[in-house]
Amino acid sequence: MAKAIKKETCQYRLIAGKDAMEVLQGKWRIPIIISLTDGDKRFGEIQREIGNISPKMLSQELKALEENKIITRTLYDSMPVTVEYSLTPLGRSTDKLLEEFLKWGTHFRNEIVGNR
Amino acid sequence: MAKAIKKETCQYRLIAGKDAMEVLQGKWRIPIIISLTDGDKRFGEIQREIGNISPKMLSQELKALEENKIITRTLYDSMPVTVEYSLTPLGRSTDKLLEEFLKWGTHFRNEIVGNR
DNA sequence: CCGAATCCTGTTTGATACTG
DNA sequence: CAGTATCAAACAGGATTCGG
Numbered sequence: 150m151a152k153a154i155k156k157e158t159c160q161y162r163l164i165a166g167k168d169a170m171e172v173l174q175g176k177w178r179i180p181i182i183i184s185l186t187d188g189d190k191r192f193g194e195i196q197r198e199i200g201n202i203s204p205k206m207l208s209q210e211l212k213a214l215e216e217n218k219i220i221t222r223t224l225y226d227s228m229p230v231t232v233e234y235s236l237t238p239l240g241r242s243t244d245k246l247l248e249e250f251l252k253w254g255t256h257f258r259n260e261i262v263g264n265r
Numbered sequence: 266m267a268k269a270i271k272k273e274t275c276q277y278r279l280i281a282g283k284d285a286m287e288v289l290q291g292k293w294r295i296p297i298i299i300s301l302t303d304g305d306k307r308f309g310e311i312q313r314e315i316g317n318i319s320p321k322m323l324s325q326e327l328k329a330l331e332e333n334k335i336i337t338r339t340l341y342d343s344m345p346v347t348v349e350y351s352l353t354p355l356g357r358s359t360d361k362l363l364e365e366f367l368k369w370g371t372h373f374r375n376e377i378v379g380n381r
Numbered sequence: 382c383c384g385a386a387t388c389c390t391g392t393t394t395g396a397t398a399c400t401g
Numbered sequence: 402c403a404g405t406a407t408c409a410a411a412c413a414g415g416a417t418t419c420g421g
Contacts, residue, residue, distance in 0.1 A: 159303040159314060162367055166295050169370030174292070175413080179282050187275040192383050198275060203415055208384060218377055229382050230421075239376055246369045249362040251278055254285030260355055261334055292394080308403050319395055324404055345402050346401085 172217050173243075177202055177210045179250070182236070182243055185220060189235035214240075288333050289359075293318055293326045295366070298352070298359060301336060305351040330356075 154161045173179055177199070184190060184198050196207055211234060214220045219240040225231045270277045289295055293315070300306060300314050312323055327350060330336045335356040341347045 159300060162299045162302075163296055163315065165367040165370035165374070166299050166363075167370070168374045169366050170292070170295060172373060174290075176286070176290070179286065180279055183278050183282050184275060186278075199279065204384065205386095205416090206414060209413095217373075230384095232383065239373070242372060243369060246362075246365040247282075249365045250285050251281040253359060253362045254281035254283070256358060257288060257333075257355070258281065258284045312403095317395095319397090320404060321396090321406090322394065325394095348403060 169246075172214075172219065175210065177206055178214060179247070181207075181210055181214060182219065182240060183247065183251075185234060185236050185240070186244065186247065189233050191231055191233055195234065219243075285362075288330075288335065291326065293322055294330060295363070297323075297326055297330060298335065298356060299363065299367075301350060301352050301356070302360065302363065305349050307347055307349055311350065335359075 154164065173182075180199050180202075181195060184195050187198075190198070192204075192207065192211075195211075196202060196204065199207075211220065211222070215222055218237055220234050221237055223233045223235070225233065270280070289298075296315050296318075297311060300311050303314075306314070308320075308323065308327075311327075312318060312320065315323075327336065327338070331338055334353055336350050337353055339349045339351070341349065
């Protein structure tokens with residue numbers, strides 16, 4: 150076993166942070182998860198809700214989230230074809246994180262963003 | 266007052282998410298904050314602790330965090346000159362967020378990162 | 382309607398060397 | 402020690418077009 154790292158150390162925290170970063174990083178992943186927290190959605194619905202994301206980026210980021218088991222993609226073979234995206238349990242497990250994230254975003258907005 | 270947005274709506278959440286993103290985005294900001302949560306540190310200490318950040322990136326990101334009132338920079342005019350960085354109250358207000366971030370990072374690591 | 386494919390651009394990031 | 406300067410590489414993001 151190579152160099153065990155204790156839970157309390159800064160190094161441990163840095164690693165955990167990097168892991169979380171790996172999945173949630175970028176301009177669009179958290180917005181997408183927020184959007185899907187609201188309920189399962191189709192491609193176009195997510196796009197409209199987020200507002201200014203190009204189909205390319207949305208497609209690309211959805212794929213990445215799917216690979217990381219954060220969301221699932223379900224194809225309904227209707228006419229025309231519809232696709233629905235929804236959070237997996239792992240995806241839903243971000244809810245506490247998201248909540249704090251949003252709380253802090255609001256706090257920060259009030260402290261700083263408003264004053265410039 | 267232009268188009269009030271209720272707290273519970275997806276749109277409100279998307280905006281708060283974007284605000285938080287604006288400050289915490291990028292590969293290095295959260296690691297830097299984690300490092301400083303551990304205590305005030307000097308430039309070189311942060312760099313060694315994070316491990317593979319170039320001085321240019323560190324300098325640049327520290328500057329951005331300072332502009333957003335997340336950290337402060339204190340110059341001690343000793344010989345040789347030393348500089349210490351520390352979290353502001355606003356910076357320390359990320360602690361709950363960080364905690365959830367790290368908790369989830371660990372969870373994710375166990376679920377996914379370990380299995381690939 | 383839901384994307385895939387292509388092309389193109391600007392920003393981010395990094396390696397390295399150097400300065401007060 | 403605490404950064405800056407410079408140059409190159411990588412990547413994020415956008416515009417557009419096309420297919421099932």
